[in-house]
Amino acid sequence: MANRILILGGSGFIGNALYREFHSYFEVQATYCHQHGAFSENQVFHNYCVEEDSLFLLLNKIRPTTIISVLNGDFKCQLEAHQQLVNYVLINPKCSVLYVSSAAVFDAKHRHPSFENDVPVSETKLGKYKIAAENLLLGNIPSQTSILRLPLVLGINSPEIVHLRQCMRHHATFEVFPNLVISATTINKVCQQVHYIINKALRGIFHLASNDMIHHDELFKEIASKMGDKMPIFKNVFNSNEDRYNAILPKINKLPNPHQITVQQVIEECSLNEEIISIK
Structure with a gap:
């Protein structure tokens, strides 16, 4: 069937x-x-x-x-x-x-x-x-x-990355959370x-998450820095005085290596420039 x-x-x-x-x-x-x-x-x-x-x-x-x-x-x-x-x-x-x-x-x-x-x-x-x-x-x-x-979940056409590109283009405010530790994909x-x-x-x-973690603000600052010279205005939002985790990690039901991902791979994929996006 x-x-x-x-x-x-x-x-x-x-x-x-x-x-x-x-x-x-x-x-x-x-x-x-x-x-x-x-x-x-x-x-x-x-x-x-x-x-x-x-x-x-x-x-x-x-x-x-x-x-x-x-x-x-x-x-x-x-x-x-x-x-x-x-x-x-x-x-x-x-x-x-x-x-x-x-x-x-x-x-x-x-x-x-x-x-x-x-x-x-x-x-x-x-x-x-x-x-x-x-x-x-x-x-x-x-x-x-x-x-x-x-x-x-990010990607070149994900809502967060589209918003980040717009904020970079217009030098607008983009909120980040310096005390939030996350995983991504x-x-x-x-x-x-x-x-x-x-x-x-x-x-x-x-x-279905990265094998490692990163602070929320570091993730988006690194993506932005790889995208181009223009930067948004990063607005730091603090919800606590110490690091808080909102991260899930694979451990027991890990998929084979070709089906895993790291934070660095997320950053590399999300920072593809608009010329590459238009070609796709």
Whole structure:
């Protein structure tokens, strides 16, 4: 049976990158919300808004064998949608789920980086929702679930790097956090890693992050310095008097070396100049 992939949230930055990564290799369909009307002409994109529509009906219509969830929207509605997803997978035992989670599940832990088997603790609405969604999937369909936790995801066309280029061009203010220690990755690496996880049918919790860490301000200052001579006005924002960690690191479920990334590689990829971007 051919692998039929459905990407929930295919109109977003990460979801659309995954669609472009997979559509040449698999039968891929995706969802978009009606705010993104540009996708309405695409025959494999389905209009689905988490606050309004039934996910169970959509799943029964498309009959995917792999579901990648990168949904956005109201957290309560998202959780209800993932309960409908669970109900679908329970009666379709050959279906697998890749849930794209976040480093936010550890945002109440400040003293150390976090690894795959650490207990999530969050103090934000986003982090608490992500924990609830992870628990829902792992508690009901653990053998069919992969949890993909992401750090800060950058790339030449990522929102943060586009904003940084604009601030450099106009000598505008760009906020950085000198006391925040993070890990990072690029959208290209995430797509490569998810492709590998699907091909190998891997299950469990994965931290798709760099093997090392960096201070938030150092990351963006180094990217900016490699981009060109113009610099933005870096505005230092201090949320504490000492270093706080919002970093996830791979340890237990490390992917093979070609599918790993370092902070330096993130910096190199993000600092490609606009001439190279236009050629691509």
